[in-house]
Amino acid sequence: MKEAYNADKNKSGQHITIIGCGWLGLPLALHLKEKGHRVTGTKRTEEGAESIRSLGIPCREFHISRPPESGQADDLFNADTVLINIPPGRKNLELQQFFQDIKSVIDRVKQSDVRQIIFISTTSVYGELTGKVTEATPSQPVTASGEVHHDIEQYIQQQLGERGVILRLAGLVGGDRHPVKYLAGRTGISQGEKPVNLIHRDDCVTAITAIIEKEIKGKVMLLCSPDHPSRADFYTWAASEMQLSPPQFERNGNDGKYIDGTSTINMLKLTLKYPSPYDMPLPENS
Secondary structure (H helix, E strand, O other): OHHHHHHHHHHHOOEEEEEOOOOOHHHHHHHHHHOOOEEEEEEOOHHHHHHHHOOOOOEEEOOOOOOOOOOOOHHHHOOOEEEEOOOOOOOHHHHHHHHHHHHHHHHHHHOOOOOEEEEEEEHHHHOOOOEEEOOOOOOOOOOHHHHHHHHHHHHHHHHHHHHEEEEEEOEEEEOOEOOHHHHOOOOOEOOOOOEOOEEEHHHHHHHHHHHHHOOOOOEEEEEOOOOOOEHHHHHHHHHHHOOOOOOOEOOOOOOOEEEOOHHHHHHHOOOOOOOOHHHOOOOOOO
16 A cells, blocks of 8 residues: 555655645645645635635645544645644634644644645744844744744654744735735824835745755745835835825834845745735735
8 A cells, every 4th residue: 555655646746735725725735736746635614625625626624623533634644745834813722722733733743654744834933023033043922823833833843853844934915915904094003114024925835835845854944025115115105006095104113123034045946926025916905
């Protein structure tokens, strides 16, 4: 059986399980399929799984808070790569449960033959650090979400060693998702001089694909557009372009942090599709 699996794997590319086939996971699954890889996705409900299957991606119901009985999810972990791409809840109790749930998935992977596990993390692990922040900068989370991501990262490094890859993403943009939608019309917004740290979903998909295909292991990686305009300048411009009421910023906060993912971009030999937030398509104003 093992020989048959390996032979099939060599014919049809790598086998990748994406736990969390949502805003980022679904475009990634479709891209990987186009490149000849075998992809299995998960959704929290059977209805959600069926919606993914209708797009030609094998998908099964899998809720990390409700572990399947022994043997029922073996196919998800009979893969070359497992990518964990599930956002946590916002309440403290939800975050505590999220940590325990992700730990259980990591423990499951540890017992399997999976060669690479990629955890999608966040630059919120850097907290209120200022100046240039890189992959090598020690994390100093101050929010509950940042702390739980930091703890998961530590657990992956302790339990999986070289099999684990941590990818910290800056603020995510793409499709209908854009911060200006929530800032338009607001007044008295502090720290207008802080630098913007954004990355587009398309560039995330390209980067994750490169991590898989280059079989990167045992790394902490970082992805962010290399251009960092001030919050006041960029979001005022974006609101004007979308014909929204402009946000009003206080011109302070020039001691903010800017995320420098140059090392990751160079390692993966990426050419970002959107190297500046000004290049990123704005959502339609509906």
